[in-house]
Amino acid sequence: MICLLTIALRYRLEGTQQRKAGACADGEAAIMHAHTMFTWLTRRRRATRRLGMPTQTSAEDHRYFFISNDQGEAMRLNLQHFMFAREFGSDRAVPVQVLPQPIELLDVACGTGFWAIQQAKELAPFGANVVGFDKQLPAATTSSERPDNCLLIAGDALDRFPFGDAAFSYVMMRACSAFVPRAHWPAFLREAARVTRPGGFVEVRDFGVVVSESQAMTTLTRIFTQLADSVGIYPGAGPHLRTIFSASGFSSPRIMTRQVRFGRPRGTPGGSLMVTDYLAVLKRVTVPISQSGITWNHSPITATRWADWLVEAEADSQQGKKTAVQLTCAVARRAA
Numbered sequence: 108m109i110c111l112l113t114i115a116l117r118y119r120l121e122g123t124q125q126r127k128a129g130a131c132a133d134g135e136a137a138i139m140h141a142h143t144m145f146t147w148l149t150r151r152r153r154a155t156r157r158l159g160m161p162t163q164t165s166a167e168d169h170r171y172f173f174i175s176n177d178q179g180e181a182m183r184l185n186l187q188h189f190m191f192a193r194e195f196g197s198d199r200a201v202p203v204q205v206l207p208q209p210i211e212l213l214d215v216a217c218g219t220g221f222w223a224i225q226q227a228k229e230l231a232p233f234g235a236n237v238v239g240f241d242k243q244l245p246a247a248t249t250s251s252e253r254p255d256n257c258l259l260i261a262g263d264a265l266d267r268f269p270f271g272d273a274a275f276s277y278v279m280m281r282a283c284s285a286f287v288p289r290a291h292w293p294a295f296l297r298e299a300a301r302v303t304r305p306g307g308f309v310e311v312r313d314f315g316v317v318v319s320e321s322q323a324m325t326t327l328t329r330i331f332t333q334l335a336d337s338v339g340i341y342p343g344a345g346p347h348l349r350t351i352f353s354a355s356g357f358s359s360p361r362i363m364t365r366q367v368r369f370g371r372p373r374g375t376p377g378g379s380l381m382v383t384d385y386l387a388v389l390k391r392v393t394v395p396i397s398q399s400g401i402t403w404n405h406s407p408i409t410a411t412r413w414a415d416w417l418v419e420a421e422a423d424s425q426q427g428k429k430t431a432v433q434l435t436c437a438v439a440r441r442a443a
């Protein structure tokens with residue numbers, strides 16, 4: 108407890124957010140841990156505590172389609188975590204040796220907190236502390252899985268981040284496309300720059316748009332893209348990251364891309380995780396799609412029609428039809 112409060116003070120949590128964080132730390136109710144992949148694979152049911160977490164915000168607030176405080180979404184996010192790691196070969200593009208001391212990491216929109224917890228464990232020998240914040244606190248975490256050098260709190264990433272200037276040596280923003288309006292991306296990165304120390308790093312990892320040999324998967328993707336357009340977000344900000352970094356005042360970001368491939372004869376290491384993840388995303392948007400008014404071949408897209416395409420896309424994948432997506436990782440250093 109003392110350790111958590113110390114970390115919170117260290118990050119100079121501001122205003123109401125500071126009060127929220129204090130309340131979270133007090134009960135440890137709001138600080139929970141990601142399921143391990145082992146739990147997911149074995150489908151073991153761990154008793155999870157839902158202790159008065161903030162709930163999904165009001166409808167007008169949300170462009171964001173995925174309800175993250177349920178177990179299915181938590182599992183999807185953890186699976187996606189491993190997909191990114193397998194494709195890029197690591198969870199972080201910047202080696203610990205070049206991070207400015209003291210090592211303080213921030214995970215923006217941290218989801219289940221899995222990345223933050225892993226980093227806290229991995230970098231504990233270097234004296235690192237890790238903070239993750241999300242609009243919804245992770246619902247599937249338990250305090251026994253969270254190391255003392257990791258703090259997970261509530262916060263709105265579309266607002267001023269709840270930290271003082273230059274509080275961190277490294278900031279991660281992974282898979283944030285689904286909630287950041289296109290026009291807000293430069294401001295989102297400028298906020299990351301503000302909380303990063305001179306000489307520190309900002310890293311963004313995101314998706315592109317899926318391409319597939321499967322006709323059903325292609326149809327689903329086209330409609331999903333229309334849905335994203337209709338609410339003013341990128342279906343995946345990956346291809347736009349160079350432009351966004353420039354518009355945010357970062358000079359020469361390092362851009363790395365990986366083509367994740369699934370299907371016969373052979374995909375890439377994260378290929379099957381990618382398809383499982385993507386089908387889960389498409390399934391989760393059934394309600395917003397069916398309520399969007401988007402049509403296909405001049406007919407409305409009902410939940411049943413969407414479900415039929417999902418079944419077909421899954422069957423095509425099982426038959427080995429190819430599906431691919433480009434991942435982008437962009438890293439920039441804040442000028443010293």
Ligand SMILES: C[S@@+](CC[C@H](N)C(=O)[O-])C[C@H]1O[C@@H](n2cnc3c(N)ncnc32)[C@H](O)[C@@H]1O
Nearest residue numbers: 175184216217218241242263264265281282286
């Ligand atoms: C696709 S998930 C990615 C989570 C995590 N970065 C990862 O890579 O696993 C997007 C996350 O953004 C969170 N989110 C949505 N709107 C947000 C907002 N305005 N501020 C902070 N987090 C938000 C969601 O609760 C969800 O956990």
